[in-house]
Amino acid sequence: MHDEQDRGLDDRRLPEDLKRCIAFHGHLCPGLVYGYLVARHAIEALGFSRSHDEEVVVISENDTCAVDALQVMLGTTVGKGNLMIKDYGKNAFTVFNRSDKRAFRFLRTRGYRYDGAHQQEYERLEQAYASGHATAAQRRRQKWLKALDLLEKPFDKVFETRSVEWFEPPYAPLAPSKACDRCGEMTMATRMVQAEDGQTLCIPCACNAGLSGP
Numbered sequence: 001m002h003d004e005q006d007r008g009l010d011d012r013r014l015p016e017d018l019k020r021c022i023a024f025h026g027h028l029c030p031g032l033v034y035g036y037l038v039a040r041h042a043i044e045a046l047g048f049s050r051s052h053d054e055e056v057v058v059i060s061e062n063d064t065c066a067v068d069a070l071q072v073m074l075g076t077t078v079g080k081g082n083l084m085i086k087d088y089g090k091n092a093f094t095v096f097n098r099s100d101k102r103a104f105r106f107l108r109t110r111g112y113r114y115d116g117a118h119q120q121e122y123e124r125l126e127q128a129y130a131s132g133h134a135t136a137a138q139r140r141r142q143k144w145l146k147a148l149d150l151l152e153k154p155f156d157k158v159f160e161t162r163s164v165e166w167f168e169p170p171y172a173p174l175a176p177s178k179a180c181d182r183c184g185e186m187t188m189a190t191r192m193v194q195a196e197d198g199q200t201l202c203i204p205c206a207c208n209a210g211l212s213g214p
């Protein structure tokens with residue numbers, strides 16, 4: 001663990017909704033804060049609160065820690081189908097409000113630069129990290145400092161906001177299941193592959209038969 005006393009001080013400073021994200025995700029990290037910042041800003045920009053239906057939809061272009069903050073803050077979840085992950089490895093998120101047909105894409109076009117109160121310490125930690133010799137405690141401390149610094153930055157210094165020409169994001173697919181002709185396991189029909197011999201196969205069976213996915 002990093003310095004307990006410092007951590008205690010910082011913990012008290014954290015906003016309550018961020019604490020809920022941390023409770024869900026398991027730790028505070030820069031990735032979680034990226035998602036938290038986007039969610040908080042989207043709530044303001046699109047005028048909604050936590051979703052219990054599919055009014056809010058998020059397309060995340062990464063599958064990092066950030067996604068967990070979006071799930072907690074916006075109620076967009078993989079299970080409900082209103083969180084779609086297109087893992088392009090980009091720190092970019094499109095948030096839709098179906099009720100008034102508006103959407104914004106939040107993305108980063110600049111690298112991160114620390115400008116918090118622990119400049120020298122942060123630089124030392126970065127050097128240790130770059131050398132490949134950072135201890136686990138040093139890595140945690142660096143993430144912690146970066147997370148807190150991100151929280152202090154104005155949103156538009158971290159993310160760029162672009163309005164998106166409205167398109168209706170897809171609803172969660174509801175498809176009947178049928179048994180795979182090879183393994184017999186019930187499978188969503190839309191996720192099955194038609195083989196040349198007329199058999200309908202699940203993805204693993206199709207891969208074993210040398211076919212590609214749907």
Ligand SMILES: [Zn+2]
Pocket residue numbers: 025027028029031032065
């Ligand atoms: Zn994390």
Ligand SMILES: [Zn+2]
Pocket residue numbers: 180181182183184185201202203204205206
């Ligand atoms: Zn199968």
